[in-house]
Amino acid sequence: MHIDKQILDKANEWLTPTFDSKTKEEIEKMMTSSPKELEDSFYKNLEFGTGGMRGIMGVGTNRINKYTLGKNTQGLSNYLKKVFAGEALKVAIAYDCRHNSNTLAKVVADVFSANGIQVYLFSDLRPTPELSFAVRHLKCHAGIVLTASHNPPEYNGYKVYWQDGGQLVPPQDSEIIEIIENLQYSDILFEANDSLIEYIDEEIDVAFWNSTIENASFNTPQSAKDALKIVYTSLHGTSIKSIPSVLDLAGYKNVNIVPEQAVPDGNFPTVKSPNPEEPEALTMALALADKIDADIVVGTDPDSDRLGVAVRDLEGNLKLLNGNQTMVIMTAFLLEQWKRADKITGNEFIGSTIVSTPMMLDLASAYGVECKVGLTGFKWIAKFIKDFPKQQFIGGGEESFGYMVGDAVRDKDAVAAILLVCEIATQAKAAGSSLFKELINLSLDYGFYKEHLISITKKGIEGANEIKKMMVDLREHPLKEINGQRVVCIEDYQSSKALDVMSNATYEITIPKSNVLIYYLEDGTKICARPSGTEPKIKFYFSVHTELPSVDDYNATELILDQKITNIIAEMQLT
Structure with missing residues (x-):
């Protein structure tokens, strides 16, 4: 196989004395026996996406390793010194259960300390939301968490948080990337100043737990809590x-607790994917719940920012809820609590994203608050909190099984979200209802919304090109009709233009640019196409809705909406 000269040049740079002998041995081995692997390891540099930087662990510029993370950390150190000149800089670092997370976290800590920056490093693995909390609690300038969220075992990642506890957003992200790209690997300071590395654990844990309980508890009687089986x-x-x-x-x-899954393990041995978005991931939890007749099942992804929820349906069977359903249940509950406490003044807001359920807009309107809608990723919801300090943030979520309660944590937070969903289930059961019945009541009030997601994986250079072509085709040859319904509007977030197809008028989109395309049909159906920012996937999001005449019509109406989504997917040839 012919190897491109640019790739060879990049690989040869990694054979210089700047790199350790083990790294050089692996590259030499790939050069002789695995040219395809060499190409994939060096054809590009890992980039920051919607959830930071994620990639396969290994050697090369397109891999997670001590040098790519060291370069990121050196660039971030240089940027912090520039932005906060003269200040005593502090950063917090956490890591998850993945292979090499603890050693990579120590590498990152070493580089920060070598640059004269005080480091607070968790002594053991901790949830991502706790890192977001710790940044503000410890008054840090930035934070890092080593995690690849729900990706397969061979992945790891690097998420950067700013002093507000939220992930990097413009302009900091592009400014830091520019500094990183202008660095040489020989510029990285790896020699630690151990006096600047302080290990943290129980004190931050307790503060985080107490903050969570304060934000996500709502005067639920103890007798009711005792009656909920989780x-x-x-x-x-x-x-x-x-x-x-x-x-x-x-x-x-x-x-x-599901005992077989309670021990942290980067191999995730009992699941195909450690992602609560995937029904298979909760199989063991559902089996235990049926065995003991539990009311509710809750589960999290490896870094504990996403949550999965299953509850009893009208027939008493356990039913997995999707991220949009849990989002509207939690948001409606929070809004009702704020209303009962007479805390809604019209200066509050909830947060959502362009690919999430439109019901969030209906809820906001009904309670007289604003719904701010941003791009995919909780960093945009956190940015709303920072950009609008005079408005109060109630809660917000996105379809990818994430939710944020209040502003103590500025990222999706499965710890607080699980406590909140247990509060809702407990109060509903005590009132003779159920969490599932509360969802149906929302459908009666606001219409029955049903959402669905398809992720198509396309790996490597060829896959990236296929994804690019799919987006180009949707832009240059837009669909005019889908499932018998005319396309009435097309929003292109890459060009920041929206087209009203009926009038042929265009208008500006004020949300930041992103490679996202949304089709709206005349019956209110919404179809979104978005390449993932952190995985080799293109995602298609579908939202359909109709009126729900009565509780008795729920199952039949759901079947109609499911069939509608199936027809759309088939017509778009996405199966």
């Missing part, structure tokens, strides 16, 4: 360090 799984991840303690401190004593 099954919980950490899917081998970090939430085992927080969620059992938080639920216990909040008064939930009937929590049944």
Whole structure:
């Protein structure tokens, strides 16, 4: 196989004395026996996406390793010194259960300390939301968490948080990237100043747990809590360090942990994917719940920012909720609590994203608050909190099984979200209802919304080109009709233009540019295409809705909406 000269040049740079002998040995081996692997390891540099930087661990510029992360950290160190000139700089670092996360976290800590920056490094794995909390609690200038979220075991990642506790957003992200790209690997300072590295653990844990309980508890009677039977799984991840303690401190004593998945393990041996978005991931938890007749199942991804929820449906069977359903249930509950406490003044807001359910807009309107809608990723919701300090943030979520309660944590937070969803389920059960019935009531009030997501994986250079072509085709040859419904509007977030197809008028989109395309049909159907910013995937999001005449019509109406989505997918040839 012919190897491109640019790739060879980049690989040869990694054979210089700047790099250690093990790295050089692996590259030489790839050059002789695995040219395809060499190409994939060096054909590009890892980039920051919607959830930071994620990639396969290994040697090369397109891999997660001590040099790519060291270069990021050196660039971030230089940027912090420039932006906060003269200040005593502080950063916090956390990591998850993945292979090499603890050693890579120490590399990152070493580089910061070598640059004269005070480091607070968690002594063991911790949930991502706790890192966001710690940044503000410790008054740090930035934070790092080593995690690849729900990606397969061979992945790891590097998420950067700013002093507000939210992830990097413009203009900081592009400014830091520019500094990183102008660095040489020989510029990285790897020699640690151990006097600047302080290990943190229980004190921050307790502060985080207490903050979570303060934000996500709502005067639920202890007798009602005692009546709720919960099954919980950490899917081998970090939430085992927080969620059992938080639920216990909040008064939930009937929590049944899936034992086979309770031990942190970067191989995730009991699941194909440690992602609560995937129904298979909660199979063991559902089996335990049926065995003990539990009311609710909750589970988290490895870094504990996403949550999966299953509840009993009208027939008493466990039913997995999607991220949009849990989002509207939690948001409606929070809004109602704020209304009852007479805290809604018209100066509050909830947060959502362009690919999430439109029901969030309906909820905001009904309660007289604003719904701010941003790009995919919680960094944009956190940015709203920072950009609008005079408005109060109530809660917000996105379809990818993430939610944020209040502003103590500025990222999706499965710890607080699970406590909140248990509060809702408990109060509903005590009132003779259920969490599922509360969802149906929302559908009666606001219409029955049903959403669905398809992720198409396309790996490597060829896959990246296929994804690019799919987006080009959707832009240059736009669909005019889908499933018998005319396309009435097309929003292109890459060009910041929207086209009203009926009038042929265009208008500006004020949300920041992103490679996202949304089709709206005349019956209100919404179809979104978006290449993932952190994985080799293109994602298609579908939202359909109709009126729900009565509770008795729920199952039949759901079947109609499911069939509608199936027809759209088939017509767009996405299966």
